[in-house]
Amino acid sequence: KQDDGPKVNDPRLLSDKLLQRTAKVVYILEKKHSRAATGFIKLLADKNSELFKRCAMFSPVDHRVPRAYVSLADCPPDFVTRPEDYSNMLFICRIVDWKEDSNFATGRLAKSLGQAGEIEPETEGILTEYGVDFSDFSPEALECLPQSLPWVISPGELAKRRDLR
Numbered sequence: 438k439q440d441d442g443p444k445v446n447d448p449r450l451l452s453d454k455l456l457q458r459t460a461k462v463v464y465i466l467e468k469k470h471s472r473a474a475t476g477f478i479k480l481l482a483d484k485n486s487e488l489f490k491r492c493a494m495f496s497p498v499d500h501r502v503p504r505a506y507v508s509l510a511d512c513p514p515d516f517v518t519r520p521e522d523y524s525n526m527l528f529i530c531r532i533v534d535w536k537e538d539s540n541f542a543t544g545r546l547a548k549s550l551g552q553a554g555e556i557e558p559e560t561e562g563i564l565t566e567y568g569v570d571f572s573d574f575s576p577e578a579l580e581c582l583p584q585s586l587p588w589v590i591s592p593g594e595l596a597k598r599r600d601l602r
Contacts, residue, residue, distance in 0.1 A: 474497040475497065480494070
């Protein structure tokens with residue numbers, strides 16, 4: 438069907454349904470992400486490149502985070518000779534830079550968490566990514582807790598509370 442209606446040259450006069458909104462990031466005012474990610478390391482595919490001799494590829498579990506080049510110096514000592522040993526090992530990587538003309542960020546391995554699929558490494562990775570402090574409580578904080586154990590709520594206090602057990 439051909440539309441013989443008046444032609445509109447000004448896009449502001451068009452309906453929102455006809456426009457596809459686009460934008461371009463020109464400046465990052467405030468960095469909200471912790472720039473830490475949990476993921477895996479692997480050797481680069483091109484074995485003849487100069488980059489292969491210096492870097493490994495970090496692939497984050499969260500696909501919203503970019504892949505990153507990490508220095509082989511940050512990797513375990515036997516990673517280059519035995520990369521298959523680390524194929525299921527989780528690492529924490531901190532993004533330090535992401536050049537405008539590069540598809541990949543630059544990162545530094547912060548620590549090795551352990552085997553993927555185990556509860557402790559997975560939990561530590563999630564908490565680190567979101568910047569949650571999971572260190573032990575200080576002695577001052579622990580002193581505020583009841584010292585005589587087992588501690589029980591008094592019957593008077595229990596009567597004032599709603600029991601959700």
